[in-house]
Amino acid sequence: xxxxxxxxxxxxxxxxxxxxxxxxxxxxxxxxxxxxxxxxxxxxxxxxxxxxxxxxxxxxxxxxxxxxxxxxxxxxxxxxxxxxxxxxxxxxxxxxxxxxxxxxxxxxxxxxxxxxxxxxxxxxxxxxxxxxxxxxxxxxxxxxxxxxxxxxxxxxxxxxxxxxxx
Amino acid sequence: xxxxxxxxxxxxxxxxxxxxxxxxxxxxxxxxxxxxxxxxxxxxxxxxxxxxxxxxxxxxxxxxxxxxxxxxxxxxxxxxxxxxxxxxxxxxxxxxxxxxxxxxxxxxxxxxxxxxxxxxxxxxxxxxxxxxxxxxxxxxxxxxxxxxxxxxxxxxxxxxxxxxxxxxxxxxxxxxxxxxxxxxxxxxxxxxxxxxx
Numbered sequence: 065x066x067x068x069x070x071x072x073x074x075x076x077x078x079x080x081x082x083x084x085x086x087x088x089x090x091x092x093x094x095x096x097x098x099x100x101x102x103x104x105x106x107x108x109x110x111x112x113x114x115x116x117x118x119x120x121x122x123x124x125x126x127x128x129x130x131x132x133x134x135x136x137x138x139x140x141x142x143x144x145x146x147x148x149x150x151x152x153x154x155x156x157x158x159x160x161x162x163x164x165x166x167x168x169x170x171x172x173x174x175x176x177x178x179x180x181x182x183x184x185x186x187x188x189x190x191x192x193x194x195x196x197x198x199x200x201x202x203x204x205x206x207x208x209x210x211x212x213x214x215x216x217x218x219x220x221x222x223x224x225x226x227x228x229x230x
Numbered sequence: 231x232x233x234x235x236x237x238x239x240x241x242x243x244x245x246x247x248x249x250x251x252x253x254x255x256x257x258x259x260x261x262x263x264x265x266x267x268x269x270x271x272x273x274x275x276x277x278x279x280x281x282x283x284x285x286x287x288x289x290x291x292x293x294x295x296x297x298x299x300x301x302x303x304x305x306x307x308x309x310x311x312x313x314x315x316x317x318x319x320x321x322x323x324x325x326x327x328x329x330x331x332x333x334x335x336x337x338x339x340x341x342x343x344x345x346x347x348x349x350x351x352x353x354x355x356x357x358x359x360x361x362x363x364x365x366x367x368x369x370x371x372x373x374x375x376x377x378x379x380x381x382x383x384x385x386x387x388x389x390x391x392x393x394x395x396x397x398x399x400x401x402x403x404x405x406x407x408x409x410x411x412x413x414x415x416x417x418x419x420x421x422x423x424x425x426x427x
Contacts, residue, residue, distance in 0.1 A: 067236040068243070075244025076251075083252060087284020094291035120358025121294060123411055124368040125350050128296075150348055150413065154298055160291065162278040162299045167414065169347070204296055208348060210372055212363070 091160040095202065102130065109134040109200075110227045114219070127218055129205040131227055135181040135197070139188050139230035142203060145174045145221055150208040153177060157201045164195045178230045179203070188230060203227070252285075259283035270424035271304040271410070302346075302415045306335065306408035306424045328356065328405030334387040335408070339422035342380030344371070347414030351384055353398050354407045366399045385427070 099105045104113035115128040122128070133140055144151060152167035166177060178192045181199045188194050205225060209218045263286045265273045276282060277290055278297035290297055308327040329335065337351060352368040354360065360367045369384060375395040376382045385394040388402035400406045412419070 065236075067233055068240040071237045071240025072243040072247065073240075075241045076247050079245060079248035080251070083248075084284050087287045091287045091291040091295070095295045098295040118359055119295070121354055121409070122359070123350065124352055124359065125370050152300070152413075154296070154300075156278075156296065160278070160287075160295065160297070161280050162297070165298075165300045167300070167347070202296075210370060 088159050092158055095156070095158075095160040099130065099132070099202070105130055105132055108132075110140060112203075112205075112225060112227055114223055114225075116219070125209055127207040127209055127215070127222055129207070129222055129225055131203045133179060133197075133201060133203055133227070135179060135184065135199045137229070138186055139181070139184070139194075140179045141192075141226075141228050141230040142177045142179060142205075143174060143226045143228070144176075144205060145224040146170070146172055147174075147207065147218075147221060149210065149218075152206045153195075154204040154206070155179070155195060155197045155201055156204065157198045163197050163201065166193070166195070174224075180230075192230075255283070256285045259286050266307065267304075267421060269421045270307050270309070271421060272307045274303040274305070277303070300413070302410075302412040302419075304410040304412070304421070306337075306410075309426050328407055329386075329400075331388055331400045331402055331404040331406055334385065334391060334427040335424065336386070336427045337384040337408075337410070337422050337424050339382050341420055342376060342382070344412065344422070345416035345419045346371075346412045348372075349410065349412040351398065351408065351410045353386060353400055354409065355401060356405055356407075360401070360406075369396060369398060382422075387427075391427070 098119060102113040102115060104111050109132045112129050112131045115130060118124070142153065144153070148170050150167065150169050152165065154162065155164035157163050168175070176192060178188050178194045179197050180188050180194050182196050205222070207218050207222050209215050263275055263277060263283060265275055267273055274290070276299070277286065278299045306329060308329055348371050350368055350370045374382050374384065377395070382396065383394070384396040384398060385391050386398045386400055386408060388400055390397040408424070
C-alpha cells in the first residue's frame with residue numbers, strides 16, 4: 065500500500081510539475097518560432113525588424129517593429145521618432161511574459177527609453193525613462209495606422225527607430 | 231500485491247488523478263481568464279503575465295505570441311454555443327467558437343464613442359487574416375460612421391445589409407471569428423453589445 069500510494073503521489077507531482085513547466089516552455093518556444101520568421105530579428109540582439117507582413121491573428125491597423133535584446137554588455141537605449149498618433153513599447157521576457165509597457169500619442173522630438181537589467185548596478189544616464197527588465201527578452205514597438213493610404217508614411221517614419229548602447 | 235503491481239497501479243492512479251485535477255484546473259483557468267460578458271463577448275483577462283495559468287498560456291501562444299496585457303481582447307461569443315473550446319487547451323485552435331458565415335451579426339453601441347485610446351474590430355477566418363483589402367475585414371474607431379445621435383452599428387455578414395453604415399464582409403457559410411481590440415480602456419468604458427441580427 066505504501067509503494068502504491070507513494071508511486072501515485074510521485075507520479076501526480078511529476079505530472080503536475082511537467083504541466084507547469086510546459087506552460088513556461090511552450091509559449092517561449094512559440095515566441096521564438098514566431099520571431100524566426102524575421103531574419104533581422106534572429107540575426108542578433110539589438111537589431112530592429114520592421115515587420116511588413118502579419119502573423120495570422122495580428123492587428124491589421126498596427127505596424128510592428130521587433131527586436132531581441134541582451135543586456136549583458138549594459139543598458140540599451142530605444143529611441144522612437146516623434147509620431148502624431150498612438151504608439152507603444154512592450155517588453156517581453158524570454159518566457160513571453162509582459163514585463164514593461166509604455167504608450168502615448170505624439171511627443172515632440174520623439175521618445176527615448178533605457179532598458180536596464182534588474183539588479184545591474186551600472187549607472188544609467190540621468191533624466192532618462194528607465195525601464196527595468198530582465199537581462200534578455202523582446203522589445204515590440206507598435207504603431208497605429210489609420211487607413212491604407214497612411215501606411216507608407218508610417219512605415220517610413222518608424223524606420224527611424226533605433227536601439228543603441230546607452 | 232507484488233511491488234511491481236503496486237508501483238504500476240500507483241503510477242496509473244497518479245496519472246489518472248493528474249488528468250482529473252488538470253481538467254478541473256483547466257476549467258477554473260478558463261473561467262478566470264475568459265470571462266463571459268453580458269454584452270455578448272468573451273473577454274480574455276490577465277493574459278501574458280506570470281499569473282496567467284499555464285494551460286491558458288499554452289492555448290494562446292500559437293495565435294498570440296505577443297499577447298499584450300495592456301489591451302482588452304474581446305471575442306464575439308456564439309449566441310448558440312457558449313461552451314469553451316476545449317480543443318484549444320491541447321493546442322488545437324483558438325479559445326473561442328467560430329461564428330457562422332450564413333448569419334448576420336451586429337455590434338451595437340448605444341452610447342457612441344468608446345472611452346479608450348483606440349479600438350478596432352477585425353474578422354478572421356479559421357487560418358487568420360482573410361485575403362483582400364484590409365478595409366473589408368477590419369474597421370478602426372475613426373473609420374466607423376455613426377448615426378445622427380452618435381450611436382453606431384457595425385454589421386458583420388456575407389452581404390451588406392440594406393442601409394448599413396458599417397459593414398464587415400465574411401465568407402458566406404464559412405466559419406469565422408470576430409475580435410475587438412481596445413487599447414487604453416478607461417475606467418468608465420461601456421462595451422458595445424454583440425448580437426445576432
